[in-house]
Amino acid sequence: MNHIIQKVNILIISFILLNFSLAYAAGKTKRKIITSKPGSVVRESGLKGQLSNALSLAQSGQYQPAAQALFNLVKRPELENERPQIKYILGKMLVEMKYSQVAAYQFVDVIRSGNNRYIKKAIEELSLVADSLGDDTLLNYAVSKVDVNDFPDKNKDMIYFRIGEIKLKNREYEDAANAFSKVTFGSSYNNQALYNRAMANLENNKIDNAIALFQQMIDHRSKSSVTDTNKVAAQMGLARSYYQKQEWDTAIDIYSQIPRDHFLWHDALFEQSWAMLRGARFRSALSNFQSLHSSYYEDFYIPESLLLRAIVYLYICKYDEMEKVLSLFEKTYEPVKIKIGSFLGNSSESMSYYQELEKKLSVKRQEDLLVGLKLPYMVLKNIAEEGDVRRSLSYLRRIQEEKNAIENSGGFRSSGLGQYSVRVLNTRIKNTKVLIGDMVKAHLQNMKDELQDLFEQASFIRYEMINGKKETLRKKIAGRDLPNTIDNQIDREFYIENGFEFYPFKGEFWLDEIGNYHYLGKQSCE
Amino acid sequence: MFQVSVKILLIFAVVSFSCTAKDLIQLPVEELAKESVTPIFERNDSVRNRNIVTEKRWEGNLFYGWALTEPIANVSKLGLSGYYHTTEDNAYGLIFSKNFSGVSQYAKQLKDQYSLDFTRAPMPESGLFLDYNWKAFYGKFSLSKHVVTNFHFFGSLAAGVTKYPHKTFPGVAIGLGQKFYIGKNSSFRFDFRVFANQAPIPFLKCEPGKYEGVKNSTTDSCNEPPPSYSDFKERITFSSVIDLGYSFLF
Numbered sequence: 014m015n016h017i018i019q020k021v022n023i024l025i026i027s028f029i030l031l032n033f034s035l036a037y038a039a040g041k042t043k044r045k046i047i048t049s050k051p052g053s054v055v056r057e058s059g060l061k062g063q064l065s066n067a068l069s070l071a072q073s074g075q076y077q078p079a080a081q082a083l084f085n086l087v088k089r090p091e092l093e094n095e096r097p098q099i100k101y102i103l104g105k106m107l108v109e110m111k112y113s114q115v116a117a118y119q120f121v122d123v124i125r126s127g128n129n130r131y132i133k134k135a136i137e138e139l140s141l142v143a144d145s146l147g148d149d150t151l152l153n154y155a156v157s158k159v160d161v162n163d164f165p166d167k168n169k170d171m172i173y174f175r176i177g178e179i180k181l182k183n184r185e186y187e188d189a190a191n192a193f194s195k196v197t198f199g200s201s202y203n204n205q206a207l208y209n210r211a212m213a214n215l216e217n218n219k220i221d222n223a224i225a226l227f228q229q230m231i232d233h234r235s236k237s238s239v240t241d242t243n244k245v246a247a248q249m250g251l252a253r254s255y256y257q258k259q260e261w262d263t264a265i266d267i268y269s270q271i272p273r274d275h276f277l278w279h280d281a282l283f284e285q286s287w288a289m290l291r292g293a294r295f296r297s298a299l300s301n302f303q304s305l306h307s308s309y310y311e312d313f314y315i316p317e318s319l320l321l322r323a324i325v326y327l328y329i330c331k332y333d334e335m336e337k338v339l340s341l342f343e344k345t346y347e348p349v350k351i352k353i354g355s356f357l358g359n360s361s362e363s364m365s366y367y368q369e370l371e372k373k374l375s376v377k378r379q380e381d382l383l384v385g386l387k388l389p390y391m392v393l394k395n396i397a398e399e400g401d402v403r404r405s406l407s408y409l410r411r412i413q414e415e416k417n418a419i420e421n422s423g424g425f426r427s428s429g430l431g432q433y434s435v436r437v438l439n440t441r442i443k444n445t446k447v448l449i450g451d452m453v454k455a456h457l458q459n460m461k462d463e464l465q466d467l468f469e470q471a472s473f474i475r476y477e478m479i480n481g482k483k484e485t486l487r488k489k490i491a492g493r494d495l496p497n498t499i500d501n502q503i504d505r506e507f508y509i510e511n512g513f514e515f516y517p518f519k520g521e522f523w524l525d526e527i528g529n530y531h532y533l534g535k536q537s538c539e
Numbered sequence: 540m541f542q543v544s545v546k547i548l549l550i551f552a553v554v555s556f557s558c559t560a561k562d563l564i565q566l567p568v569e570e571l572a573k574e575s576v577t578p579i580f581e582r583n584d585s586v587r588n589r590n591i592v593t594e595k596r597w598e599g600n601l602f603y604g605w606a607l608t609e610p611i612a613n614v615s616k617l618g619l620s621g622y623y624h625t626t627e628d629n630a631y632g633l634i635f636s637k638n639f640s641g642v643s644q645y646a647k648q649l650k651d652q653y654s655l656d657f658t659r660a661p662m663p664e665s666g667l668f669l670d671y672n673w674k675a676f677y678g679k680f681s682l683s684k685h686v687v688t689n690f691h692f693f694g695s696l697a698a699g700v701t702k703y704p705h706k707t708f709p710g711v712a713i714g715l716g717q718k719f720y721i722g723k724n725s726s727f728r729f730d731f732r733v734f735a736n737q738a739p740i741p742f743l744k745c746e747p748g749k750y751e752g753v754k755n756s757t758t759d760s761c762n763e764p765p766p767s768y769s770d771f772k773e774r775i776t777f778s779s780v781i782d783l784g785y786s787f788l789f
Contacts, residue, residue, distance in 0.1 A: 269569040274576040297570055308587035309580050394581075516681050522587045523679075524580075529572045 064092075064099075071106060077425055080106035084430040097126045101135055107434075112419065113142040114412045114441055115434040117151050124158060133163050140164075144171050147408045153179060170200035177209055186217035204230065204243045211250055220258045227251040240275045249277055249284075256284065261292030273528055279310075282528060283318060295325045299532035306341075307522040314395035314460075316346045316467050323474050327481065331534065335478045342471055349389050350464045353457050356388055363450030370453050373397060374406075388457075396456045402449060409445045412438055586677060591689045591720050593624040593674070593788060600728055602784025604636055609778055611646045611741040612662040613639040618782070622672065630672040634697065638663045660741030661703045661768045668699030668712060689720040701736050705768035710736025718786060730782040739771035 067082035083103040086092055092099065104119030120142070123135035136158050143151035156175050164172050177192035193210035196202050211226035230247035237244050252267035268285035271278050282301055289298035302322040305315065319342040326335040360366060372386055373393035386393065396402055416438040425431045518530065577583070604616040618636030625631065642650075642657050649655040676692040697712040714732030721727065743766055 266569055269573075272576065273574050273578050276579055278578055297567065300570065309578070312581065516679070516687050517685065519590055519687050520588060521590045521679075524577045524583060524585045525575075527578050531566055531570070 064095075068102075071102060076106045076109045080110065081425075081428050081430050084428075084433065097123045097131050097135075100126075101131045101138075104135070104138060108138065108142060112415055112434060113146050114148070114415050115437055117142045117146070117148070118437055121151070121154070133160075137164060137168065140172060140175070141168060144175065146411050147404060149404070149408075170196045170202045170206075174200075174202040174206050174209075177206065177213075181209055181213055181216075184216070186213040189213040190217070204233070207233075208243070208246055208250065211247075211254075215250070215254055215257065220254050223254045224251060224258075227254060239272045242275070242277075245271060245275050245277050249281060252281070252284065252288075256288050256291075259291070261288045261294075264288040265292065265294070265297075278528075279313065283315060286318065286321065290321060290325065295328055296532050298322075298325050299534070300530050301528075303518070303530035303532060304527045307527060309522060309524070309527055312391045312394055314349075314391045316342065316349075316464060319345070320467060320470055320474060323471075323478075327474065327477055329534075330481060330485065332478050332482045332485070334534075335474070339471055339475055339478070342467075346464060346467070349392060350461065350468070352387070352389055353392060353461045353464070357454070357457055357461060363447045363454065365450070366453040366457070367446045367450035369393065370397060370402070370449065392457070392460060395460075396453055399452070399456055402452050402456070405445060405449045405452065409442065409449065412441050412445065416442065589627075589677070590723055591677070591691070591788075592627075592723075593630070593691075594627045596624050597789045598622040598624065598630070598632070598786055599789065600632075600784050600786040602636075602728065602730070602782040604780050604782045607779040607781060609643060611642055611657045611660060613641045614643050615639040616666075618666075618784075620670065620784075622670070627677070628674050630674065630693075632670045632672070634666070634668045634670050634699070636666045638665060657741055659765045660743070661705055661739045661771060662741075663738070664702045664704060666699060666701045666710075668697040668710075670695055670697040670712075672716070691718040691720075691726075693717070695730065695732065697732065701734075701738070703739060703768070706739075708737040708773075710734055712780075724788040726786045726788075728782070728784045728786045730780075730784075732780050732782070734776075734778045734780060736776060737773055738776040739768065739773050741771065743771055 063082060064086055067079050067086065070076075070079035070082065080103055083099050083106065087096060087099045087103060100119045101123045104116045104123070107113075107116035107119065117139055120135040120139035123131050124139065126132075136155055139151060140155040140159060143155050152175055156172065156179055159172055161169060161172055161176075173192050173195040177189045177196075180186075180189035180192055190210050190213040193206040193213065196206035200206075207226055207230045211223045211230070214220075214223040214226065227247045227250040231244060231251065234241055234244035234247065248267060248271055252264045252271075255261075255264035255267060265285055265288045268281045268288065271281035283305060286298045286301040286305065289295070289301065299322070302318065302325070304310075305313075305318050306322065319338055323335050323338045323342070326332070326338060356369070369386065369388055370393055373388075373390065374397060397406070416435060419426055419431055419434050419438070422431065426435070515531065598621065600620040600622070602618050602620070604618055606612070606614040606616070616636045616638040618634060620632050620634040622630045622632030640662070642662070646655075646657040649657065672693045672695050674691050674693045677689070678692070679687050679689045681687045693716050695712070695714045695716055697714075698710070700707045700709050702708075712732040712734045714730055716728065716730040718726040718728045
C-alpha cells in the first residue's frame with residue numbers, strides 16, 4: 014500500500030516538475046530576449062543546470078538532495094519569478110521527508126506570493142500538513158483562504174471538519190453544524206464531526222437534534238468495546254443533553270452507563286451528582302460525594318462539588334456535616350486561591366506560565382515538591398487537561414519531534430536547509446510555548462475568578478447554616494424534639510438481599526469501592 | 540453549565556427531603572455496582588488513607604510458639620519480637636524465644652510404655668533470629684457487617700541461632716503470617732514457619748559397655764550412666780512452628 018502511495022506521489026511530483034520545467038523554459042526564453050549582458054547569460058545557464066539537476070533528483074525520489082538544491086536556488090534573484098514554484102516543490106520535498114512544519118512555511122510563502130498558478134495547490138498542501146500537525150494557527154490561515162470547491166474530493170471531509178471547528182469556536186453554531194454535516198460517513202473525521210455537530214446543536218439549544226445525533230453516534234459504535242472513547246463521549250453528550258433538557262432521571266441513568274475504567278467516568282460521576290441534586294435525590298448525591306471527596310480525588314480541582322455537598326446537607330438539616338464540608342472547602346481552596354493570585358501577580362512573562370506547566374508534566378503527584386511547583390498540583394493538572402492546552406501541547410510535541418529528527422539526520426543538519434529548518438522550528442517551538450503560556454494564564458485567571466465567586470457562595474451557605482442552627486435551637490428551647498427518623502432503625506438485612514455485601518465506612522478508601530458508596534445518614538429536618 | 544446551577548440551588552431554600560420518617564430506604568438499581576473494573580487514576584494504589592499505617596513505625600510482639608513436628612523436646616515456647624517497618628511493604632525485626640524445659644507428651648508416653656528416657660538428650664533452650672517480613676497483602680473483612688477488621692498477610696524469612704545446653708546451632712526459617720487488627724495499633728499475629736537447622740539427634744541406643752555400664756538382658760533397663768551431650772550425633776533438622784501472639788504498633 015505504502016509502495017503504491019509513494020508511486021502516486023512520484024507521479025504527481027513528476028507532473029508538477031514537468032509543468033514547472035516547461036514554465037521555466039518559457040520564462041528563460043523571454044528573459045533571454047531582455048538580457049543584454051553576456052555574464053548574466055552564463056549565470057542563468059548555470060542555474061538552469063542546477064535546477065534541472067534538482068528536478069531530476071526530485072523525480073527520482075531523492076528528496077533530500079533535491080530539497081537542498083532547491084533551497085540553494087530559491088534565494089537567487091535571477092529566479093525571482095520562479096520562486097513560488099521552487100518553494101512549492103521544496104515544500105513537497107519536505108513533506109516527503111516528513112518535515113511538515115518546515116514544509117508548511119514554504120506553502121505559506123507561496124500563498125503570500127499570490128502566484129495564481131500555485132496558490133490553490135499550496136493552500137491544499139498547507140491544509141493537509143497543518144491538519145496532520147494539529148497547528149491551529151496554520152489551519153485557520155489555510156481554511157480562511159480555501160475554496161472548498163477547488164479541493165480534491167478525498168480531502169474535502171477534512172476541510173469541512175476544520176471549517177466546522179472554526180465556526181464552533183466562533184460560536185456560529187448553525188454554520189458549524191452545517192459544515193460538520195457535510196463530512197461523509199466513511200471518513201476518519203466522521204465520529205468527531207458527528208460529536209461536534211451534536212455539540213453545536215446543544216449549544217444552539219436544539220436539544221432534540223443533539224440527542225438524535227449522540228444516539229446515532231452510539232448506534233454507529235454499537236459493536237465497539239465498552240470503553241471506546243467515541244462511544245463513551247457520545248454517551249456523555251447524551252447524558253448532558255438530557256440534563257440540559259431537565260430530564261434528571263434519564264440523565265442519571267445514562268451517566269450510570271459510563272464505564273468505570275474510562276477516564277471520562279470521573280466527569281460522569283460529578284455531573285451525575287448534579288443531576289441527582291436537581292432531581293432531589295439527595296441521598297444518592299451524597300453517595301457520589303463520598304467517592305468524589307475521597308483521597309483518590311485529592312489532586313482533582315473540583316471546588317464546586319464541596320459546595321454542592323454543603324447545600325445537600327443544608328437541605329437535610331445536617332449542620333455539623335455542613336460545617337465540616339465548608340471548613341474542608343476553605344482549608345483546601347483558600348491556599349489554592351492565594352497561590353494563583355500570587356503567581357498571577359508575580360509573573361508577567363508567558364514563558365514562566367509555560368515553564369510551570371512543563372514542570373508539572375514531568376512529575377506525578379507527591380513528586381511535586383521535588384520540582385518546586387509554585388502553583389498547586391491540582392491546578393496545573395486541571396489546566397493540562399483543558400482541550401486547548403492539550404492540543405497545543407500535542408502540536409509542540411510534534412514539532413519537537415521534527416526538530417529532533419533533523420538534529421539526528423547527520424549531514425542534512427549541517428546543510429543550509431538543515432540549519433534553516435532548525436531555526437524555523439526553534440522559533441516555532443518558542444512561539445508555541447508562549448502561546449501555551451498565555452493559555453495557562455487565561456485559565457488561571459478564570460480559576461481565580463471562579464474561586465472568588467465560589468468563596469462568596471460559601472459565605473452565603475455558611476449564613477444559611479447559622480440560620481438553620483439557630484432555628485433548630487429555637488425549636489429545642491420551645492420544647493419540640495426532633496422526630497425519630499427512618500435512618501435510626503435501618504435494617505441492614507435489606508442490603509444483603511440486594512446480593513451485595515456492604516461494609517460500614519471506617520475512614521479508609523479502597524480503589525474497588527470508589528463509586529460504590531451509599532450514604533445512609535439520617536436527615537435531621539423536622 | 541454546572542457553576543450557574545450552584546446559585547440556582549441556593550434559591551431553593553425550602554426543599555423537602557425525599558425520605559420521610561415512614562419511608563424505607565431502597566437503593567436504586569442503577570446505583571448498585573455493575574462492574575468489577577476499577578476507576579483509573581494517576582496513581583492506582585489499591586487503598587488510601589489506611590486505617591493501619593505501619594510505615595516508619597516500631598512494633599512489639601509477644602507470642603506463644605508451638606512446634607508441630609517436634610517429637611521429643613517440649614513443644615512450647617514463649618517469645619518476644621520487635622520489628623521496624625521501613626515501608627508499608629517491608630519490616631525487619633529480631634525474634635527471641637525461650638523454650639519450655641522438659642520433654643513432649645509423646646516422649647513421656649515413650650518413657651511410660653517403652654522405658655525410653657529422652658531427658659538425657661540435649662533440648663533446645665532458646666533462639667535468636669533476625670526476621671524479614673514482606674507484607675504482601677493489606678485487606679479487610681467483615682463477618683458481622685458492623686465491625687470491619689483489617690489484616691496483613693505476609694511472608695517471612697529468618698536467620699539466626701538456636702541454643703542447646705552444650706552448643707549453639709545456626710538455622711534459617713521461612714514462613715507465612717497474618718495479623719488481624721483489633722484497633723489501629725493492636726493486632727493478633729499468627730506465624731507459621733519451617734525451621735531448618737543443625738541439631739542433635741535425641742535418639743541414642745543403649746549399648747552395654749559402651750558407656751561403662753552393664754546391661755544383663757534385653758528386658759533390663761539400660762544401666763549405662765547418662766551419655767554426655769557430645770555423644771549425640773547431629774544432622775539437619777526441619778521443624779514446623781506456629782506462633783500465636785499479640786502485637787502492638789508504637
